[in-house]
Amino acid sequence: MTLLEKTSASPDLLTEDRSMAIRESLRNAIIDRRLAPGTKLSEAEVGALFDVSRTVARAALQMLTFEGLVKTERNRGAFVSNPTPDEARQIFASRRLIEPGIVTGAAERITAEDIARFREQLIEEERYMNERGPAARRAEIKASGDFHLMLASVAGNAILQRFMDELVARSSLVIALYGRSGVSSCGHSEHFAILDLIERGDAKRAADLMLHHIDHIEADLDLQPKQGVALKDALAIT
Amino acid sequence: MTLLEKTSASPDLLTEDRSMAIRESLRNAIIDRRLAPGTKLSEAEVGALFDVSRTVARAALQMLTFEGLVKTERNRGAFVSNPTPDEARQIFASRRLIEPGIVTGAAERITAEDIARFREQLIEEERYMNERGPAARRAEIKASGDFHLMLASVAGNAILQRFMDELVARSSLVIALYGRSGVSSCGHSEHFAILDLIERGDAKRAADLMLHHIDHIEADLDLQPKQGVALKDALAIT
DNA sequence: CGCACTCAGATTGCATACAATTTAAACAGT
DNA sequence: ACTGTTTAAATTGTATGCAATCTGAGTGCG
Numbered sequence: 001m002t003l004l005e006k007t008s009a010s011p012d013l014l015t016e017d018r019s020m021a022i023r024e025s026l027r028n029a030i031i032d033r034r035l036a037p038g039t040k041l042s043e044a045e046v047g048a049l050f051d052v053s054r055t056v057a058r059a060a061l062q063m064l065t066f067e068g069l070v071k072t073e074r075n076r077g078a079f080v081s082n083p084t085p086d087e088a089r090q091i092f093a094s095r096r097l098i099e100p101g102i103v104t105g106a107a108e109r110i111t112a113e114d115i116a117r118f119r120e121q122l123i124e125e126e127r128y129m130n131e132r133g134p135a136a137r138r139a140e141i142k143a144s145g146d147f148h149l150m151l152a153s154v155a156g157n158a159i160l161q162r163f164m165d166e167l168v169a170r171s172s173l174v175i176a177l178y179g180r181s182g183v184s185s186c187g188h189s190e191h192f193a194i195l196d197l198i199e200r201g202d203a204k205r206a207a208d209l210m211l212h213h214i215d216h217i218e219a220d221l222d223l224q225p226k227q228g229v230a231l232k233d234a235l236a237i238t
Numbered sequence: 239m240t241l242l243e244k245t246s247a248s249p250d251l252l253t254e255d256r257s258m259a260i261r262e263s264l265r266n267a268i269i270d271r272r273l274a275p276g277t278k279l280s281e282a283e284v285g286a287l288f289d290v291s292r293t294v295a296r297a298a299l300q301m302l303t304f305e306g307l308v309k310t311e312r313n314r315g316a317f318v319s320n321p322t323p324d325e326a327r328q329i330f331a332s333r334r335l336i337e338p339g340i341v342t343g344a345a346e347r348i349t350a351e352d353i354a355r356f357r358e359q360l361i362e363e364e365r366y367m368n369e370r371g372p373a374a375r376r377a378e379i380k381a382s383g384d385f386h387l388m389l390a391s392v393a394g395n396a397i398l399q400r401f402m403d404e405l406v407a408r409s410s411l412v413i414a415l416y417g418r419s420g421v422s423s424c425g426h427s428e429h430f431a432i433l434d435l436i437e438r439g440d441a442k443r444a445a446d447l448m449l450h451h452i453d454h455i456e457a458d459l460d461l462q463p464k465q466g467v468a469l470k471d472a473l474a475i476t
Numbered sequence: 477c478g479c480a481c482t483c484a485g486a487t488t489g490c491a492t493a494c495a496a497t498t499t500a501a502a503c504a505g506t
Numbered sequence: 507a508c509t510g511t512t513t514a515a516a517t518t519g520t521a522t523g524c525a526a527t528c529t530g531a532g533t534g535c536g
Contacts, residue, residue: 016312018520042487053521054488055293062297066304068397074254075488075527090395097339097398101331157328159306160335163401256490280517291491292518313497313518 019059022050026060030069030080031145031172032138037082041070067166069173081173085223088174092218095167098160099148099214100207103194105155107203114154118195121147122188129188141172147191171217178221187217257297260288264298268307268318269383269410270376275320279308305404307411319411323461326412330456333405336398337386337452338445341432343393345441352392356433359385360426367426379410385429409455416459425455 026046029035047057061078064070072078083091125147128140145168152164190213197206264284267273285295299316302308310316321329363385366378383406390402428451435444 044487055520055522058488059300062300063304066301076529077488087396090397093339093343093395094397094401097336101335105331157331158325159328159332159405163332167397282517293490293492296518314499315518 018050018052019056019063022046022052022057022060023063025050026064027067027069027169028142030064031169032142033176034138035080037080037173037177039080041078041080043077068170081170083170083174083177085178085225087170088178088221088223089218091167091170091174092214094163095171095214096211098163098167099151099210102148102152102155102157102160102164103198103207103210104203105157105160106151107198107201107206109156110154110198115195115199118147118150121150122191122195125188125191138176141175144187144191145169145172174221175217178223180220180222187213187220190216256288256290257294257301260284260290260295260298261301263288264302265305265307265407266380268302269407270380271414272376273318275318275411275415277318279316279318281315306408319408321408321412321415323416323463325408326416326459326461327456329405329408329412330452332401333409333452334449336401336405337389337448340386340390340393340395340398340402341436341445341448342441343395343398344389345436345439345444347394348392348436353433353437356385356388359388360429360433363426363429376414379413382425382429383407383410412459413455416461418458418460425451425458428454 026035026041035041041061043054043057043061046061047054050057061070061072065072065078069081070078071081121143125140125143128136128143148168149161149164152161155161190209194206194209194213197203197209264273264279273279279299281292281295281299284299285292288295299308299310303310303316307319308316309319359381363378363381366374366381386406387399387402390399393399428447432444432447432451435441435447
């Protein structure tokens, strides 16, 4: 566990919810892979890092467990999730159901200012795409997810927004684990195209394209159930 | 807070997760309205009822807060959720996106034994429908929700199943709050029809009917935003 | 040399103690 | 009487202590 920005960001109203802040910080660390899947998150360690008691650290870990970013085993502790290929498929199946609805919802309610903000976001995403190195790659995955989250936030359904929060976060984990290549080179242009269709008010086509977009993301994954027979095979070979 | 079955049910493996058991128990109490919306759930009281410390009670309340069945305000405590009409609409909008997918998933994977179980469940539901009294009404709402949950469980997507758990629970609250009449007299026959279509393998029509079914449930609600202008109006009148 | 066992260290589960905050009740002033 | 203030009770937020459990190194035995 190395560098975690302690989010001294907003000392205002939100600040007085420390377990939430820790959750946010760990969440970010997980989704852009500063914390690798399988990493143990001991209560004492997390508490020490953020200068709180185990009680608060524990609460944060519980929340992350609920969102599926962390798996806890009784009497053993909390670990960064290591999604299986099957879980990955379920994540994307869920997104295929929800995101077209998000898009049509967003198309109805989006404003000109929203669109401007989206364009900015997409340009930033493009910047990361053209950079090299693992840091840029992580930032790219994060930014790519943020597009979907922004869409969810303008769709005006808090419940779906929360579901998407979870799904996008877990997708980032999956992409980092199973991603094949220069991931979103194609995905990025699709973001632009989706935004254009929404701007034009063509919700139907935008939703369709979103479906394809999700297909493309999943198609770029290498979801072989390697672990399932690993032991048997290993024994058979030796 | 009156009678909460202490679920002495399974003293076996599952037993060693007390906060989970408490969550389950409170959850049931909330969705069939033994705990009315707005009721305060103090940590000490919950702890005393289940004979655990505040720590464990608190964890249970945190989980319920995450699923939206309970709202907690900082330094004030936890209260049974009192969903607004707007939240209600969001809940049903979410279900409209997810449940057709659940149905098609279930249609692919359902077995003959599953179908038999479903039939049993529907018959039990019918029994409650024909009884009188608030207890039967509560049982009816619960059983009606269980049909949707069983569908989700055979669809084979753990994530969607969890989402449905939350949505169905919150729907029960909404129906109890805003329900107009002999709620699911129509809804029930639709359950049968949906099951029949699934059995025949006609996933498309089953999904369509599910959509209509959700529409019918929501149509039976009285979602006037009464509170929004209540104060202003009250002042204007006097 | 390998295997099982034991025991110490570390970590989680839970209860409890204390500090911070809210609530409402008593009280005083007008 | 009524309003505003003060004060005490109750409740939540957080830290910490103890018991239960797990892990792994060391040890003894085959």
